[in-house]
Amino acid sequence: MRSVENALQLEIPLNAQYIRNLIMAAHGVHDHIVHFYHLAALDWVDIVSALKADPKKASQLAESLSNWDQNSVKHFKAVQDRLKAFVDSGQLGIYANGYWGHPAMKLPPEVNLIAAAHYLQALHFQRRINMVVSILGSKTPNIQNLAVGGVANAINADNQSALNMERLYYIKTLIDEVGSFVKNAMLVDVAAVAAMYADWTKIGAGVTNYLSAPDMPMDTKGTTFALPGGYIENADLGSFKPIKSFNDDFFKNGVKESIKHSWYKGDWNKHPWDEATDPNHTGMKYDAKYSWVKAPTFNGKPAQVGPLANVLCMFAAGHAGTKKYVTDMLNTISAVANAKVGPAALHSTIGRIGARAIRCAVLYDECTNQWNHLVENIGKGDVKTFNAPKFPSGEIKGVGFHEAPRGLLSHWSVIDGGKMKNYQCVVPSTWNAAPRNGSDQPGPYEASLVGTPLANPEKPLEVLRTVHSFDPCLACAIHMVDAKGNDIIKVKAL
């Protein structure tokens, strides 16, 4: 949509920008909570070990690290009892599955219990913040309120069937409910896990060119943004160069994709506007073509995208909230690890997980900020949410970008006489999961796995830790129950 708006050089009403921003922020908070607790955490947290924890010690430890109000002895005991009943029921084969009891699991039982309790609490909070998305977007996932030129939300403070004051204040209530969990549970849990797996601050850096989009536009033209973005080369924060607007040539001209190692017809390295997507599967040949993913480059080099890229860019740009949360997290890690941990630790597998929690807190604050902007703007009497697009005859081109939960997303469109002539998406997982590019440089996943130590090659938990740290977007498609409960994916260490 932004790519079409960009092609038309269409201005977006302020209310529509704020509503979109609020949806993006709430969605990001939801996504980051779910990613950490319900996907990544189980690579580091051994739930079975939590059964051996002393709830009193767990409570003391948790309360020494934060003032989250659901860390009582009573609460931890109740969670432990439920986990015990769950494991004792025997039907579950819980000991046999996952990587629980794996030699690479290092957390003490009390920390495992704290994380297990917050894993269950997180279910509630991810749902509450996601309600903001569903109220404004009509449903989630796949919101329905977006339109080229604005949003399809009618604003009328007193009308039952429009976005009114009651709905706006309900949204505010939902936002307020979630803040303490993000700041006092999630940020602290992630810091504790990072501190206790300090060796993982030296593993999994991979590609350290970082690319991130500025987002949360604050004017109708998209020239100022609440959250900065840009490009950092070779882990050097001093090299940060900002992307300044939706029209910035620095970004527009920098992106290309190669299919030298991807299953598409031909072998080329092209700008997205000039590309085609003609699938041509030729089998698994690691020295030739071996992936459905194209290999994007920025100014000829592979780049990592995602929360780490975003946090490093915002940090380098001097974004105040980001600086605060990065500093707080490094201080907590240093305190728990009893050793000074600096920003260099972020270029790692653990750094990607830490950055996601930091970004979650930044986005959380942005929920509140964007809500305030929206209500203030409506208060001025502005209820406009849509500018109708007009398509010219002849060819126009546009690019739209967005800093999505998994990183920089860009859509590229070529429109001829109001009809779409070419449309290419360069999505976050394309950057990170890219095969080798036109000059045979590996993408971020590949590069990050080189040199990863494996405690047990039959159970390569360490590989999963690094791949999960990128929050891959793969196979949304099939969720079939296997009558015997077999895993649908297999990880092979080659």
Place this chain on the structure above:
Amino acid sequence: MQEPTITILGLGNILMSDEGVGVHVVNEFQKRYAVPEYVEIVDGGSAGLDLIPFIEGREKVLMVDAVNFDREPGFIDTLENEEIPIRLTQKASMHHLGLMDVLCIVRMSGNVPHELCIIGIQPKSLELGLDMTPEIWDKKEALIERVVQKLREWNIPCALQSPQE
């Protein structure tokens, strides 16, 4: 309105041919049968954690889904309570979070329904496509009949509706 205590959940991805069988069957059931207010009929699609509110704290949950029984396409069976594999599976992506995980999380939260039942069918094709294979769609009546039977077993009234004008 009365709070629902029973859920009938159609599961699957209707973009992947037979994978969507559960959704199609439950939609068809809903067209034909009237159920009491305390029964909620849900198109669960391939939602992951979003299914939790429709399972957690309910008395009984009846699901229809494509299931790999390692049998011939069209084979139908019912899995109940302990027979349902409930566990956290290995995932590459958050998008792999499926029913087994959701049921496991509900169990760990402590609010498991008293009765869980999956009516499953072995799919033939999981290729991209809106249409189910004829072999599987031919089993639609048998699957709807299983849903009706199960509801009767649970003493939940369900009656054929008169065709709507």
